[in-house]
Amino acid sequence: MKETGLGWSVIRLSTIAVYLFMFAPVAAVMLLSFNSSQFGSFPMEGLSLRWFVELWHNDAIIRAFQTSLVLGALTSVISTTIGVLASMAMVRYDFPGKRLVSTALVAPILVPEVVLAVALLLFLQFLSVPKSFPLLLAGHVIFTLPFVVLVVQARLVGIRREYEDAARSLGANPLQTFREVTLPLMLPAVLAGMLFSFTISFDDITGTLFWKPGGVETVPTQIFAMLRNSISPEINALGTVMVLITVALPLTGAALARRLAARMRGR
Template sequence: MSAPRAPGWATRTFLHGISGWITLLTYLFMLAPIVILIAFAFNAGKSTVVWQGFSLDWFGKVWSNRHIARALHVSLIVALASAAISTAIGALAAVAITRRQFPGRDVLGAALAAPLVLPEIVLGVALLVFMSFAGVTLGYGTMIVGHVLVSIPFATLIIRAAASSLDPRLENAAADLGANEWQTFRMVTLPQLAPALFTAFILSATLSFDNLVMSTFTSGVGTTTLPLRIYSMLKLGITPEINALGALMVVANVAILLLVMGRYLPLMLKTNRR
């Protein structure tokens, strides 16, 4: 004889099933525009709503468009530079906050997280006013500074979470063996933070590459990023060329995601088994 089921068992089962379907439908609703964008990137005609046949011509036009190539070059330079700076500053700040006691530590942590709660348009306007007051010409330097301002809180939080979980006994053992602080940081702390550093770098680079608001206020002549170029193209209407460019960006993002998962997911699973 089977044991009696708890009261409300059928209701809970029904709600669990419904919640699963709602979650699935929500994701499908969110991903549907991306699927439609990629599909019409292969449209032979210029229409973005009427299918007129399969073609790869729009990808060729994107590849040969010198304005898009120039904007992509600018975006890559700014993204890599700002990600490297954000990761470096975030690593130093995270280690200092989690490993050291010094006056103003809480203030430093709050200052690093402040850009998260401030509207980005406010940060962009403030930085533009400051650069104008200081007489700084807008260009690569101002864009990198602006993107670092936006991405450094994310890099710091990621690395700080990893640094707080490190075993201090390893650093003490290195000191007992004669290593100074720099050697301990370089040979003991830094290797343990490598996954977090890589994650912070990828996230910072992605935030910088996709940034539109801060780039609008800090870009100068000859430093138009890819999002700004796409925004200017949209003013003339949505074309399959924009769809093709969007499809290429989606493929690039998926490739980066697979790279990160392939590099660090086995390590994370191995750590969890332990």
């Protein structure tokens, strides 16, 4: 018993040490974003929102935010639409080459992102296709689509076909059955996949560095460009905003998914 208790204590301490190692730098960045001094050092001289104000008046960062929001929104809409249709085909229908299509849909998540980014860039250069925003959007869709497919498929497998068969037996056509029965039942997974794809697109830097055209910057690439020149206190404020966005979105999505699931069970 003592050995077992000692083993669990070691596991707990190791887990705490790993989490501290991962999140302590993030906590330090967030704390320094409220530092009134220009130099990031401890102990801090005072608390201030100065760098958030500077951030708001930085035109380059505002443009990068707008680009990231538009790119993330388009990526989430396109990835979710394709992912829902592909999941329906994979789960509800049998057709030749189904396993091959399923593997192709999930393959991008198995390939290192830098390899995928370089491969797509070289392929499009071979086709003499220049870098553009549509190319950047296509790259983000390819990278985020597997996450949507996996989440929606997991939910769709748990939805019994009897509900759809009952709707069709009452005279509903396939489109009505999907709109009135299937989609509401898998809506929590659809919203989760949409938030996943938006968050991944919003945070992505590896693929974006390869695919973005000149003069277009997203928030991660803007941070990277700022770090190459100098370490500005605005970077700490921008990092805090990024952390809050990427943490708040999944939490909001999880809360909405639980509420929708509870409402469905109540019916």
